[in-house]
Amino acid sequence: MNSVEMAHGSGGLAMQQLINRLFISAFDNPWLAEQEDQARISLESLALGGDRLAFSTDSYVIDPLFFPGGDIGKLAVCGTANDVAVSGAVPRYLSCGFILEEGLPLQTLTTLVNSMAQTAREAGIAIVTGDTKVVQRGAADKIFINTAGMGSIPRDVHWRAQSLTPGDVLLVSGTIGCHGATILNLREGLGLDGELTSDCAILTPLIQTLRNIRGVKALRDATRGGVNAVAHEFAAACGCGIELTESSLPVKPAVRGLCELLGLDPLNFANEGKLVIGVERQDAEAALAQLRSHPLGRDAAIIGEVVERSGVRLSGLYGVKRTLDLPHAEPLPRIC
Amino acid sequence: MNSVEMAHGSGGLAMQQLINRLFISAFDNPWLAEQEDQARISLESLALGGDRLAFSTDSYVIDPLFFPGGDIGKLAVCGTANDVAVSGAVPRYLSCGFILEEGLPLQTLTTLVNSMAQTAREAGIAIVTGDTKVVQRGAADKIFINTAGMGSIPRDVHWRAQSLTPGDVLLVSGTIGCHGATILNLREGLGLDGELTSDCAILTPLIQTLRNIRGVKALRDATRGGVNAVAHEFAAACGCGIELTESSLPVKPAVRGLCELLGLDPLNFANEGKLVIGVERQDAEAALAQLRSHPLGRDAAIIGEVVERSGVRLSGLYGVKRTLDLPHAEPLPRIC
The missing domain is CATH 3.90.650.10 (PurM-like C-terminal domain)
Structure with missing residues (x-):
């Protein structure tokens, strides 16, 4: 099994294995490890002296997937983190939704997930909750990634x-x-x-x-x-x-x-x-x-x-x- | 102009018009109306007696788009709201990322957006931040929707x-x-x-x-x-x-x-x-x-x-x- 199959998005064993072996191991954090349907984040630690939550999302559909200076995985972390950060907040938590085309090489997916994990880790961001969908060949172009991110805006920052x-x-x-x-x-x-x-x-x-x-x-x-x-x-x-x-x-x-x-x-x-x-x-x-x-x-x-x-x-x-x-x-x- | 064009996802005038005329008017709430790169949500009002944030995401790729009992728009609100709600939280805020195929009838998009708006409104949920991407014909199947949602978990609820x-x-x-x-x-x-x-x-x-x-x-x-x-x-x-x-x-x-x-x-x-x-x-x-x-x-x-x-x-x-x-x-x- 060297490529993404429809089964990887079906809610069965194949999806569970993909989640455990790839996502949970690469993103490695206590929120994801709980494997509930939602991440549960302490509001006290989230606030950290801020009084407003900055919340933003972007989907990434860039073509080609790899380019000098980055790839769609790195971009999916940086782009949403920056949309949060321009409020003055430090982005801390990301969600991540993958839409995969049947036939995508698992090696490509692994490389991109590791790129996301590394980019997030270096920025002190945890990818705490996620979702994977697979569509049949031709119904998507290789991989699309959505991220939603958040952080708290310090009380003294009011950039508008x-x-x-x-x-x-x-x-x-x-x-x-x-x-x-x-x-x-x-x-x-x-x-x-x-x-x-x-x-x-x-x-x-x-x-x-x-x-x-x-x-x-x-x-x-x-x-x-x-x-x-x-x-x-x-x-x-x-x-x-x-x-x-x-x-x-x-x-x-x-x-x-x-x-x-x-x-x-x-x-x-x-x-x-x-x-x-x-x-x-x-x-x-x-x-x-x-x-x-x-x-x-x-x-x-x-x-x-x-x-x-x-x-x-x-x-x-x-x-x-x-x-x-x-x-x-x-x-x-x-x-x- | 009766269908989605590449220009609707390009960051130019066409995208701005789509956002203003369709999304901001359908989802109509003060967070979205600010038109910053991120929604800014009062942490005090978000907490509402809870001590943990429940945060979840799902992408929706259902085929067909319309079915007895719902459509992909209603599903994109219900599915993520439920993933938040099973923690004991009341889901309050959603992000929304659209991936649209060039050529999607604008009437279809409008119907789906209105369905999302109605479902969210009835549940007291605000769609506070979003993103729209357009890919060329054949690079996606009509429309994919990602939502990420949140609400706070009451102090006395610890379902696991x-x-x-x-x-x-x-x-x-x-x-x-x-x-x-x-x-x-x-x-x-x-x-x-x-x-x-x-x-x-x-x-x-x-x-x-x-x-x-x-x-x-x-x-x-x-x-x-x-x-x-x-x-x-x-x-x-x-x-x-x-x-x-x-x-x-x-x-x-x-x-x-x-x-x-x-x-x-x-x-x-x-x-x-x-x-x-x-x-x-x-x-x-x-x-x-x-x-x-x-x-x-x-x-x-x-x-x-x-x-x-x-x-x-x-x-x-x-x-x-x-x-x-x-x-x-x-x-x-x-x-x-």
Whole structure:
């Protein structure tokens, strides 16, 4: 038996064996080991000085499953952890739902589960409850993973996009578009292998350093839709406009080259390890210095500001402003 | 635009419109309306006198999407809610991740989302955070839904399969096999339409009445793998054996007929609204009476007991005991 069979999702012996031998052993924690229908987590230890629970979910359908810098398993832990972490919470617990295509090599599943386990362990996250479904050949593409995550938001943190006001400054925590460019290159065979790596990473350690900066008002990780999508979300939430400065955007040469080649904009490319941060103007330099002092924020930059006039605009190299529309669709499907 | 397009999952304008027009309006609650990357739930209001968080997830891949008694949307709310509820918690918050196949009629998606919204609303559950992915035609089968749910477990409830001991009595909350038989009939065109309906339901109200019965020790809802799978889980958890009595199993005539026709055992059929309950012997009659006084437990029955000798056995109509193995696979794939 070298591949996933329908029986692995049927509630019978084969499923029980898969759960015991693979998931419980790889994720190894007391909540999962109880094997009840639900994880039971002490509310006292969950709260840990926080007063609100941050709760988020994402499904991962990325194609291909493995890419420079990560795989769908690592992504499924990082992506959801980051959606929790941008609230100011430390993500602590994840659920995990697998949808497997009949015929998926068990070796592939094992590699991905171990990747999830390692990523979670390094970030202090426990995968405490899960589910496995198997669908017949052709009814899914290899493997889809859903994770839902949680952590508690410290009492003193109240980051919200709605709190942004004109004059606030926008920062990005590093070079933009790396994840999207990496997947595009891989899928289209553009031959830039070796120069492109996904930025897939857990951002909690970087985010937690920002709690010391008083003027931080809003955080998002710039995934699908890229920095442009976050700019539009910020603008919509606070009812103001956003202006970005093209010359200040940190973009790696390989990503810039790929974008110029294809006529695409790195602002629309997905990232999996980059924050957009809204900060009061007087604290922007302090926030920038804080970011740059951390390995995950080495290439951080101030990239724009919140303005009265609604809409999202980009100041070009000669000072000409053009409207940045939110594209109807991203250039790349199944980017995460 | 009458069907789901790749753009609906891309992080661009099309996705934003789908989220605003369909999900936020159908699920309508303040957590979702905030449109942050995570729901933020007051830990105080979440705890509500409980001391542990119950947290569970399931993905739903059922085929067909619509069936007598429910649809994949209703099932995605009920199934996860029940996995939380069998801990003794009242499920309060759900996350929801959609994986949509390009070309899925928007009307189908709308119907399913409204079904989820109605089921959740009736049970006092808020769908507070979500995610939508779209994969190209042929990369998924119409729609898959993941939900993760939570609620807090009251301080005085400590139901655990590990606590079962020889002499404890097993009850089931109603007729068994209805969901599995309904799907099998539908998929194989067996012509029993009209007589078979899924038991898909939220069991919280029934479960909460059991908090008054002192001797209740363990609860599970008997989904994939049926009552037989729960018997095996109970046996494995407590290190004892389980003996069930064939004549005491409540089975609807249509389900029994279908099973006899196909040589299948209703004990292995999935349910979506039935509990298996382990109770101390002296409280078994009280638990039975309590169950029967509730519409969801009208057909409850005492079906067996926990014994010293390990293994799961069934006492037949003439008193002959045979071993009930956990089948390698359930008769039906994609039952939930």
